[in-house]
Amino acid sequence: xxxxxxxxxxxxxxxxxxxxxxxxxxxxxxxxxxxxxxxxxxxxxxxxxxxxxxxxxxxxxxxxxxxxxxxxxxxxxxxxxxxxxxxxxxxxxxxxxxxxxxxxxxxxxxxx
Numbered sequence: 001x002x003x004x005x006x007x008x009x010x011x012x013x014x015x016x017x018x019x020x021x022x023x024x025x026x027x028x029x030x031x032x033x034x035x036x037x038x039x040x041x042x043x044x045x046x047x048x049x050x051x052x053x054x055x056x057x058x059x060x061x062x063x064x065x066x067x068x069x070x071x072x073x074x075x076x077x078x079x080x081x082x083x084x085x086x087x088x089x090x091x092x093x094x095x096x097x098x099x100x101x102x103x104x105x106x107x108x109x110x111x112x
Contacts, residue, residue: 009103014087016045016098019078023084027046038077048072048098060109077103 014020022039054072061067070091078085078100085100088108 009101011101014098015099018045020078023075023077037083043076045098058108071108073108
């Protein structure tokens with residue numbers, strides 16, 4: 001087993017200026033060298049949060065009480081995590097918060 005498979009998923013808060021990248025393109029043709037870990041373009045979290053598309057309402061528990069949050073989620077690569085992460089942007093009344101999880105298959109409701 002590889003050591004990466006034995007690690008637990010990490011959750012945390014992202015800085016608003018975090019250097020996120022797109023996922024690398026799938027390597028269909030055999031090439032020399034190792035496969036790419038990071039995609040070619042960087043993602044601007046502020047621009048993603050300002051986009052009106054892609055927001056959804058999610059019911060979750062917040063401090064033990066039911067709450068409805070407006071969220072946007074996508075998968076990106078982040079160098080401090082050494083690979084892909086699930087990014088969740090939570091829209092509040094006058095601001096937004098970016099969270100991440102190293103388990104890209106985690107549900108959005110698992111973050112609360």
